[in-house]
Amino acid sequence: MSIIEFRQTSKHFGPLKVLDHVDLSIDEGQVVVLIGPSGSGKSTLLRCINGLETITGGDLIVDGLSVTGGKKQLREIRREAGMVFQQFNLFPQLTALENVAFGPRKVRKLSKEQAEEVAIDLLDKVGLAEKAGHYPAELSGGQQQRVAIARALAVKPKVMLFDEPTSALDPELKQEVLNVMRQLATEGMTMVVVTHEMSFAKQVGTRLIFMEHGKIAVDGHPREVIDTPPNDRMKDFLQHVE
């Protein structure tokens, strides 16, 4: 069953057309890896799903709700679609535990005790239970990103959106974040991931999309389309990424 459905979705920034009549249907449990040149609209596509960008044409349905259905509906969509950012964006005045407990408390309206219980479980899951009392500034980039993943999961989303989650990390820290993502995928989480990590795409992805000028240029099985790119521009792109 499809949980995200782009229907002739367009997005303009003024005169600039960033998404051009995109049709895309993502099923529950899929791990979709999005790649493409800089400026091709990957982040925009992701950010339209949880309404951080407003679509300017067509429709976009997330878990049965249209992103154009008003503020309240948009908040419901955001509770179903967690997001992880390139720059982590942890709340600096809160500890790791408080960051993760924040969503359950303020969004899911759990008591402080219940929210902290949820948070501790999730910190444990991303391997950071012993860092619960640390502030973001006291954590490495990789640790911050794992807390950010826990924070997004704490709201109990059905889909997770990742926008270049490892691009701001040193190579030796990337792996710990990718491992957490891999584990999530094994548990059946629906994921849409913008990344340049081609080995992750091949091992974890169930679907690969290559974007170009706001359109989906290639849509296929990761291993197949990476090993034998169906068009020259994708072949060029992959050579640059390697």
Add this chain to the structure above:
Amino acid sequence: METDWSVIFDYLPALLAGAKTTVYITILGLVGGMVLGTLAGLMRAYGGWLLNAIAFVYIEAIRGTPIVVQVMFLYFALPVLADIRIDPMSAAILAIVVNAGAYIAEIVRGAFLSISKGLTEAGLAIGLPHWKVLLYIVGPLAFRRLIPPLGNQFIVSLKDTSLFIVIGVGELTRTGQEIMASNFRAVEIWTAVAIIYLIMTGTLTLILRVTEKRMRIL
């Protein structure tokens, strides 16, 4: 006339009463100025075009005119224009509210907008309404950045109360001048007045330093 510091003690009760009035005007004025300034600052930062325009006009009108003119307007022009009688004390307090409010609005706007947009997006992305993101996340962070410039404005406003001499409010400077007019002890009295101002601004600075220290600036 020889300098005789002991005269200060004769007039100290009067000077302290003046200082009390100064503190009174400053505190009430700044409390009001904080409310007005926060409102106007948030209107500038997050309001639609209309709220934004209203706040903009207010801020620019105040920042572009001297506070003496503002208090004269409140005290002398407003009664004529709108038939509102206002006593000197109220005019003085209102002048600080309106004047400090405009500067505080700019401080508030700057502090809120200096908080990374990514944090707002992170808050929105977990499904919070925008006002809650401002209340729980951006607000507390902005508040920490607010303290140093706010402290400056508090000190400026405290000293600005001396200008209300023009409408005859019995604050510290006015009291000093009245005593002067009766005994011509310029050196002693103005030294005493200056020192009392220094004690007041010094205390304010100290309070702000301690608050700043106790809060981790992020």
